[in-house]
Amino acid sequence: MRIGELSKATGVPVPTIKYYLREGLLPAGELSSPNQASYGDAHARRLRLIRALIELAQVPVATVKEILESLDSDTEPLHEQIGRAHRALTPTRRLSATDEARAAATTQVSELIAARGWSVEADAPALATLVDTVAALRTLGQEGLVAHLDDYADAVERFTRIEIEGVTKNPTRDQLAESVVIGTILGETLIASLRLLAQESISADLWKNR
Amino acid sequence: MRIGELSKATGVPVPTIKYYLREGLLPAGELSSPNQASYGDAHARRLRLIRALIELAQVPVATVKEILESLDSDTEPLHEQIGRAHRALTPTRRLSATDEARAAATTQVSELIAARGWSVEADAPALATLVDTVAALRTLGQEGLVAHLDDYADAVERFTRIEIEGVTKNPTRDQLAESVVIGTILGETLIASLRLLAQESISADLWKNR
DNA sequence: CGCTTATGGATACTGATACTATCCATCACA
DNA sequence: TGTGATGGATAGTATCAGTATCCATAAGCG
Secondary structure: OOHHHHHHHHOOOHHHHHHHHHHOOOOOOEEEEOOEEEOOHHHHHHHHHHHHHHHHOOOOHHHHHHHHHHHHOOOOOHHHHHHHHHHHHOOOOOOOOOHHHHHHHHHHHHHHHHHHOOOOOOOOHHHHHHHHHHHHHHHOOOHHHHOOHHHHHHHHHHHHHHHHHHHOOOOOHHHHHHHHHHHHHHHHHHHHHHHHHHHHHHHHHHOOOO | OOHHHHHHHHOOOHHHHHHHHHHOOOOOOEEEEOOEEEOOHHHHHHHHHHHHHHHHOOOOHHHHHHHHHHHHOOOOOHHHHHHHHHHHHOOOOOOOOOHHHHHHHHHHHHHHHHHHOOOOOOOOHHHHHHHHHHHHHHHOOOHHHHOOHHHHHHHHHHHHHHHHHHHOOOOOHHHHHHHHHHHHHHHHHHHHHHHHHHHHHHHHHHOOOO
């Protein structure tokens, strides 16, 4: 495949493909002469993955790059690969909550994790986000929602179980890693849109008339 | 409160507050003289909400504005307000999936909605995203995940139930609307970080050794 | 063989977003 | 009375995600 055909096959404009090549999201094609390269099926698949992450899941280009790098390092233990992807996915927190709100939230979150028996490291990136979110919800007067944190965790565990099931039948380790990462990221988009639909439906039922 | 005190109270820099005022995210303070305004507690709360949406939930400024406008229009039926917020929250899709993949995804999604008895309008913004996501997952060879769509929907309904419960005890309609919107948006951040934690824990258990 | 088109690679430009910075003519208040 | 903050306006900045342009070369067609 030449670049034009790759573009046609995926619907991604040639200049954009060139941009991804420049940024190292997409590996270079095989050069047959100084200005002629050929791309294979792997390129097309990779490109489709890139677009899904960027368009659908709104993952920034730099983050996509990190994620792909972690996917490509198949010497690394799977758990490490996933951790890297998680880290790339979690924006470094900008503190904003007051200290007391954070303290209360930290306690609640630690208790939740202990109660669930989750084994997460203290510096897990998602931990800070969770604490900040709980603190924010409290600060915004939404303790009604925070009170159900445990129920949220219940439902979330359900997702995780679904995903494990949908993913562990992958034959090779590379495919497994890819599935986990795709599942993590596009799964979020999936859940978000399902949630919006469910809400719309409920809202229509409950509040048709004010 | 003068603007400096508002800044101190919320941790938001003065120039940023001025920017939000310019953009119409924050209503102007009460002018006592041409260059002296006073801000109340409502401003502080509003500002904290703005920051939570922008920092934590990564909602674009323009979208925050739309959402706040819908919150402030308390003549509108609640269901309409929520619909407006949903629309603001859903980026207008740029099509990318192939026609056949979209067709298959559309069928699967319609069946899901019918089976669940959800009442969603055909032009619901989240519907397009869901279809695109399902199509993308298929295209990326993740039919293992798509096969469990129904289980995802199950878990999602669980969230919705939790939220309804945590939210309907709000006394006034305005507070109810605010809770729903905050719950929708920060709830997503909450779910996302919980999911990452649950995954990390599972991944540690299952794949410690490659 | 010649001509049009496509290509790889490099560099420059663009539009959107979210702030920051600067100015200035007031005002508050010590 | 003068030092610092304020409201309002305008301008500047950094980052991001592409687009556009150039050029020398290569491919495919007639």
